[in-house]
Amino acid sequence: MKHFLFLLFLLPACGLAQEQQVLHLPATSDKPAFELPWFPSRMHAFIWRNWTVVPAQMLADCLQATPQEVEQVARSMGLPRQGRIDSTWLSPKGYITVLRRNWHLLPYEQLTPLLHMTPAELAWRLIDDDYLYIKLGSLKPQCTALRYHRPSPMEEQQARQLAHWLRELKSYKTDEVSRYHFFDNMGQETPASPAAPIPSPTQTPPLNIAFSYCSEFGDPLLDSQLSSWPEYLLAQLSAQGINGLWIHTSLSSLLSTDSLFPGSDRSHKRLHNLQRLVDRAGRYGIRIFLYANEPRATQQAYFQSPARHSLGGVKENDLQAFCTSDERTLNWLRQGYCSVFTHVKGLGGVFTITFSENLTSCASHGRHSQCPRCARRTVADILAEVNNTIAEGVKQGNEQAEVIVWDWAWSTPMAEAIIPRLDKRCRLMCVSEWSLPLNRGGIATSVGEYAISAVGPGPRALHHWAIARRCGLPVMAKIQVNTSWELGSVASIPAMQLFHTHARNLARQGMSGIMYCWSLGGYPSFNMSLFAQTLADTTLTLTQLAARHYGPQAAPWVTRAWEEFSKGMSQYPYHIGTVYKGPQHSAPANPFYLDSTAWRATMVGIPYDDLQLWRGPYPADIYIRQMELTAQGFRQGIPLLQRALRAAPRPQRALLESDLRQARAIQMIFQSVTQQATFTLHRNSLRTDAAHQKEHLAAMLDCVRKEQELVRRLMPILQQEPTIGYESSNQYFYLPQDLREKYVNLRYTEQQLLKRLRP
Numbered sequence: 001m002k003h004f005l006f007l008l009f010l011l012p013a014c015g016l017a018q019e020q021q022v023l024h025l026p027a028t029s030d031k032p033a034f035e036l037p038w039f040p041s042r043m044h045a046f047i048w049r050n051w052t053v054v055p056a057q058m059l060a061d062c063l064q065a066t067p068q069e070v071e072q073v074a075r076s077m078g079l080p081r082q083g084r085i086d087s088t089w090l091s092p093k094g095y096i097t098v099l100r101r102n103w104h105l106l107p108y109e110q111l112t113p114l115l116h117m118t119p120a121e122l123a124w125r126l127i128d129d130d131y132l133y134i135k136l137g138s139l140k141p142q143c144t145a146l147r148y149h150r151p152s153p154m155e156e157q158q159a160r161q162l163a164h165w166l167r168e169l170k171s172y173k174t175d176e177v178s179r180y181h182f183f184d185n186m187g188q189e190t191p192a193s194p195a196a197p198i199p200s201p202t203q204t205p206p207l208n209i210a211f212s213y214c215s216e217f218g219d220p221l222l223d224s225q226l227s228s229w230p231e232y233l234l235a236q237l238s239a240q241g242i243n244g245l246w247i248h249t250s251l252s253s254l255l256s257t258d259s260l261f262p263g264s265d266r267s268h269k270r271l272h273n274l275q276r277l278v279d280r281a282g283r284y285g286i287r288i289f290l291y292a293n294e295p296r297a298t299q300q301a302y303f304q305s306p307a308r309h310s311l312g313g314v315k316e317n318d319l320q321a322f323c324t325s326d327e328r329t330l331n332w333l334r335q336g337y338c339s340v341f342t343h344v345k346g347l348g349g350v351f352t353i354t355f356s357e358n359l360t361s362c363a364s365h366g367r368h369s370q371c372p373r374c375a376r377r378t379v380a381d382i383l384a385e386v387n388n389t390i391a392e393g394v395k396q397g398n399e400q401a402e403v404i405v406w407d408w409a410w411s412t413p414m415a416e417a418i419i420p421r422l423d424k425r426c427r428l429m430c431v432s433e434w435s436l437p438l439n440r441g442g443i444a445t446s447v448g449e450y451a452i453s454a455v456g457p458g459p460r461a462l463h464h465w466a467i468a469r470r471c472g473l474p475v476m477a478k479i480q481v482n483t484s485w486e487l488g489s490v491a492s493i494p495a496m497q498l499f500h501t502h503a504r505n506l507a508r509q510g511m512s513g514i515m516y517c518w519s520l521g522g523y524p525s526f527n528m529s530l531f532a533q534t535l536a537d538t539t540l541t542l543t544q545l546a547a548r549h550y551g552p553q554a555a556p557w558v559t560r561a562w563e564e565f566s567k568g569m570s571q572y573p574y575h576i577g578t579v580y581k582g583p584q585h586s587a588p589a590n591p592f593y594l595d596s597t598a599w600r601a602t603m604v605g606i607p608y609d610d611l612q613l614w615r616g617p618y619p620a621d622i623y624i625r626q627m628e629l630t631a632q633g634f635r636q637g638i639p640l641l642q643r644a645l646r647a648a649p650r651p652q653r654a655l656l657e658s659d660l661r662q663a664r665a666i667q668m669i670f671q672s673v674t675q676q677a678t679f680t681l682h683r684n685s686l687r688t689d690a691a692h693q694k695e696h697l698a699a700m701l702d703c704v705r706k707e708q709e710l711v712r713r714l715m716p717i718l719q720q721e722p723t724i725g726y727e728s729s730n731q732y733f734y735l736p737q738d739l740r741e742k743y744v745n746l747r748y749t750e751q752q753l754l755k756r757l758r759p
Contacts, residue, residue: 023123023299025108026133026140033104033141034597034608038741038748040155040162042105046146047073049101052737053089054114056082062106062114065148076156078163080172088180090116092216093227095125096132096731100606101738103136107143129218130248130519130729135605165747169715171740176719179732182214182491182523183232207402207476207513208532209244209289209351210237213491213522217248217729221270226277231284236524238284241532242516244348245281246289250296251336260308261322261332262298271343278346287348289402290340292390294352295322295333297359313362313371324361324386325373333386334393341397349402350394351429351515354383356409361386380417383410391423404429404476404513407464419467427512428468429476432456432502440573441622448576450484450518452495453569455502457509465509474512481531482521485579485604486572489586489733490666491723492525494659497566499527500542503534511535519729550644550652557644558656561637565663568633568670573626577616583607585727587672588714589734591745592679592704594752604730611680620681627674634667661717665724668714672707679703694757701753704746711743 039045043063050059051074056067063070074082088094095115102111112122126133151159215228229245237245254270257263264270278288297319303312313323322329341347355364361374363382368374374382391403405422406429407415419428433456436447447454457465457477465475481499482492506514514535516528530545542562546555581601583590593609601610615623641663645656682696682703689696718724718736725734 023120023127025119025123026126026138028108028142029139031139031141033143034599036104036591037594038162038591038745040151040158041149042146043149044073044077044151044155044159044162046102046105048077048079048741049105049737050098051079051082052735053085053094053098053101055085058114060148062110063146063148069148073151073159076151076159076163078166086178086180092218092220092223093214094180094731096129097735099132100136103606104141105143106146108140110146125218131603135602135730137600137602137606162744165744166740168747169712169740169743171715171719171736171743174716174719176736177722179722179726179735180214181722182726183236206511206535207244207404208242208516208528209246209513210242210516210528211246211519211522211728212237213524213728215247215519215522215728217519219249219253220247221249221253221273221277222266224269224273226273226280229277229281231280233524234281234284234286237522237528238286240524240526240528242524242528243285244287244289244513246291246351246515247277248291248519251292251294251333251340252296254340255336260311260328262302271340274347275344278344278348282346287346289348289404290350292337292350292352293354293358293360294386294390295324295329295360297321313374314359314365314367315370316359316365316367319359321359321362321364321371323371323373324382324389325371325377330385330389333389334396337390337393338396341394341401343397347398347401349404350390351404351406352387352390353406353408354386355379355414378417379414380421383414384418384421387418387426388421388423391426395423395425402427404515406430406478408478410464412460412463415464416467419464419473420471422471422473424472427474427476428464429478429513429515430457430461430464432461432477432479432506433458435460438574440571441618441626443573443618443622445575445617447574450480450486450576450579451574452480452484452486452493452498453572453574455498455505457505462509475509476513476515477506477509477511478515478518479506480518480521481516482523482525482527484521485585486569486574487584487666487669488520488604488727488730489584489725490662490669491523491726492521492527492662493565493569493666494527494562494663495566495569496527496530496542496545496562498569499531500534500545503531504538507535507538520727522728523723550656551649554644554648554652554656557640557647561640561644561663564633564637564640566633568630568637571626571629571633573615573618573623573630575616575618578614578618578623580604581607581610581613581616582673583614583676584669584673585730586725586733587669587676588711588718589725589738589742590672590676591742592676592707592749594683594749596684609676609680609683611677611684614677620677624674624677624681627670627677631667631670631674634663634670638663638667658721661721662724665714665717665721668710672710675703675707675710679707697753697757701750701757704750704753708743708746708750711739711746715739 036045056070060067060070089098112119212229220228252262253264254267255263256267300320303309313321362368362371363379387405394401394403403426405426431449433447433451433454436454436458438445468475526549543555543559546558550558580603597608599608601607601613641660648656679700682699686696725732
């Protein structure tokens with residue numbers, strides 16, 4: 001995931017496979033965990049939140065209780081008998097969901113056994129699993145050890161009240177689709193026919209690269225089942241026009257340890273599985289690309305030996321870079337990629353990020369002047385050399401493999417100096433919409449990235465592509481075709497008019513390829529197909545594309561719905577701050593807080609009640625109004641999609657029914673953001689506007705009651721659509737159990753507000 005420019009220098013990640021090192025968990029802070037007053041006790045909250053993801057025996061072990069004692073507490077809150085718990089929750093593909101819900105409940109010494117991890121493994125995952133520690137706020141709340149206690153009479157009474165509220169929701173009476181069953185609604189479990197083989201190496205087909213929707217981000221190649229890339233998903237992605245998938249890994253994880261540079265004793269297993277993945281994906285016309293953010297820094301202790309000391313470069317926190325002004329580092333990069341591409345036959349290529357993200361070269365975070373060797377050089381010298389060295393290694397291993405140089409976070413002067421120096425066998429990739437000027441609600445801003453609501457290409461990409469073309473380099477665009485951090489927890493946003501226009505614009509630029517998404521946005525939806533078809537034939541209209549997918553009778557209504565959805569997205573209060581810190585990803589399940597939590601919203605992690613960070617540069621009233629306009633676009637499009645459903649041939653109705661559920665969920669999610677922000681704005685005003693206290697309390701109560709109705713309407717949709725609430729690098733932001741908690745939270749908040757409003 002790309003993040004605020006330079007923000008992540010606070011915690012750069014170290015190499016993924018430095019298994020010989022013992023990593024330590026970040027220290028617990030002095031800041032106490034926030035309270036959850038809608039539960040009778042922290043023990044009750046722990047049992048509730050984990051009831052659908054952790055077996056009762058494990059909950060009992062954690063609390064030093066018996067399963068019967070845990071079950072009795074669960075029943076007192078109205079929870080049903082615990083069913084079979086999917087083992088995915090405590091695997092690398094599900095543990096983040098469990099970790100996040102217990103972050104404010106358990107200390108490390110109870111978290112690690114609950115997750116079946118050693119402290120060192122959890123420490124590694126907090127750092128290397130896509131900046132997980134930053135998503136959790138870059139500090140561990142202070143939690144005392146949680147032990148079972150017999151509920152007091154007051155707690156038993158509160159539990160009965162909670163059970164009564166839960167019965168109001170009646171959410172356990174609806175059959176619920178298991179989470180991670182993403183593709184059940186696509187009609188079949190057996191793979192579709194493989195696509196035609198990829199063209200011969202003498203041809204240069206356009207690349208359409210995505211990320212697997214259900215991929216583990218951290219270290220997926222250790223999974224012998226290759227469960228991050230099921231064949232059914234590969235077949236579906238191929239059918240949507242995708243011919244490339246990128247995966248997260250690090251070079252050291254694919255190499256054996258030598259005397260100077262890190263490696264892994266499990267590199268052979270990863271390489272073996274990588275070859276199996278290349279072969280599996282190749283059957284569907286899909287090539288595999290590696291994320292190359294190298295050479296990854298490592299802990300400073302690694303450089304204490306006399307042989308390694310001179311390899312060390314810039315230091316940050318406990319990490320130190322491998323200095324690329326030392327020829328030994330460049331040789332390791334070159335030979336390492338040569339080895340990987342020699343051993344793994346048919347591997348598609350790499351894409352590089354050489355500035356920002358993890359600490360890699362001494363110049364990767366703009367601090368090369370702190371290295372005596374690199375201080376004599378420019379950033380452009382160093383970054384061009386790193387990119388070319390990687391390209392040399394890849395091409396030595398396989399001349400047909402692609403090297404895609406991503407200019408992510410390069411300033412324009414840097415790009416102007418680097419691009420002419422790049423190996424002519426590379427392609428240059430730019431974020432299409434970056435630097436587009438925007439004005440939403442009278443607030444002027446510009447795009448950083450992840451903006452479906454803003455149609456590119458923008459001036460930055462156009463300028464950098466022009467330089468590349470003059471230098472003879474093919475150009476590519478990175479976009480978000482399904483979803484973005486404007487709303488990352490749904491499979492796709494049906495803003496097809498925006499995608500259609502963007503595809504036409506890029507077609508005029510002569511792209512040699514498109515990267516369709518980062519870690520979010522890899523669902524094999526019609527968005528991808530529409531984009532690929534439009535790139536290939538810009539004369540196709542939205543109605544024609546709709547007719548191909550839904551039939552000619554439904555197409556006019558579908559097209560009109562898409563136009564309304566697109567109008568709504570065009571009102572989104574975009575800013576890089578709002579997309580990273582806003583509550584939209586977990587909005588329907590994010591609690592209402594009567595009192596300030598004093599916790600700051602984390603990057604695509606936990607929003608808390610931090611309206612100031614949610615809104616970015618927008619005044620609160622404008623932020624709320626723009627979110628309401630976004631929700632309104634979906635509200636106005638839904639009846640049109642309902643008309644399409646009535647007009648559609650029977651085979652297309654299942655598709656439209658699923659689309660309707662998604663559209664309704666999106667509308668309610670944006671509506672929830674407006675209600676949370678309005679509630680929090682009035683709550684905060686109570687401190688400074690005592691003269692209008694009753695008006696503020698009444699407005700808060702109105703938001704609470706509207707949110708209750710929203711939860712009732714969203715619950716059956718969430719139970720039937722396992723894609724809602726999910727994103728691969730964050731796993732599940734929320735589950736049906738969290739929506740149940742939200743309802744209880746709202747009823748508790750309503751009760752407290754009514755007390756305050758009484759004369």
